[in-house]
Amino acid sequence: MNFHPIDKDSWPRKPYFEHYLNHVRCTYSITADIDITLLRSELKTRGIKLYPALIHMISTVVNRHNEFRTCFDSEGRLGVWDRMSPSFTIFHEENKNFSSIWTPFSEEFQTFYDGYLQGIETHKNAKQLFPDMNEPANTFPISSIPWVSFTGFNLNVYNDGTYLLPISTIGKYREQDKKVLLPLSVQFHHAVCDGYHAGVLFNELQELAEGCNCWLTGK
Numbered sequence: 038m039n040f041h042p043i044d045k046d047s048w049p050r051k052p053y054f055e056h057y058l059n060h061v062r063c064t065y066s067i068t069a070d071i072d073i074t075l076l077r078s079e080l081k082t083r084g085i086k087l088y089p090a091l092i093h094m095i096s097t098v099v100n101r102h103n104e105f106r107t108c109f110d111s112e113g114r115l116g117v118w119d120r121m122s123p124s125f126t127i128f129h130e131e132n133k134n135f136s137s138i139w140t141p142f143s144e145e146f147q148t149f150y151d152g153y154l155q156g157i158e159t160h161k162n163a164k165q166l167f168p169d170m171n172e173p174a175n176t177f178p179i180s181s182i183p184w185v186s187f188t189g190f191n192l193n194v195y196n197d198g199t200y201l202l203p204i205s206t207i208g209k210y211r212e213q214d215k216k217v218l219l220p221l222s223v224q225f226h227h228a229v230c231d232g233y234h235a236g237v238l239f240n241e242l243q244e245l246a247e248g249c250n251c252w253l254t255g256k
Contacts, residue, residue: 038175042116057227062198067235068189068222076246077217089153094245095205096123096142107229108201124176136163139172181207190222201226
């Protein structure tokens with residue numbers, strides 16, 4: 038995939054980027070429920086796992102908007118990937134550890150799902166945190182805490198504060214008022230994403246959950 042450097046001098050976001058990166062370096066997390074009542078029912082009918090469906094949904098929204106694909110590359114250049122793939126955690130029941138693997142993103146869910154299942158099979162007995170040494174640079178992180186239906190989650194990344202990509206954490210779904218609600222927490226960097234962009238991400242995820250029959254079938 039191609040990385041397109043940003044010309045900051047002609048970039049409308051330049052004053053916001055510089056303020057929240059250089060003057061008041063700022064990240065923030067938002068946790069909200071996604072109503073997956075219809076999605077869960079549809080997935081059960083089709084015999085499809087929930088976790089990869091959620092990964093595909095998040096990846097779909099990330100790939101719709103430049104703000105979620107803006108980052109620094111290995112040479113320190115600011116730019117936008119034209120497409121990104123998800124890097125996600127898988128749990129190893131036998132030793133209670135986890136590994137982080139990735140699957141190439143495809144807009145066609147079945148193609149992505151097949152790749153996900155293949156990756157799980159390949160790395161199900163992995164002992165390393167990052168078992169795939171060929172993970173490309175254009176990935177973004179997703180993780181899951183399926184044991185806790187949290188109402189808030191704050192991820193603290195202790196580096197130089199220049200990691201710009203969204204970081205998603207999925208919680209345990211719960212039943213409430215005849216709905217199935219799934220908590221999702223996403224950490225954003227204010228240099229590239231404002232509250233408006235966070236709202237776009239959560240709102241579009243809800244739309245995908247409600248329109249799951251279309252993208253599951255590709256129609």
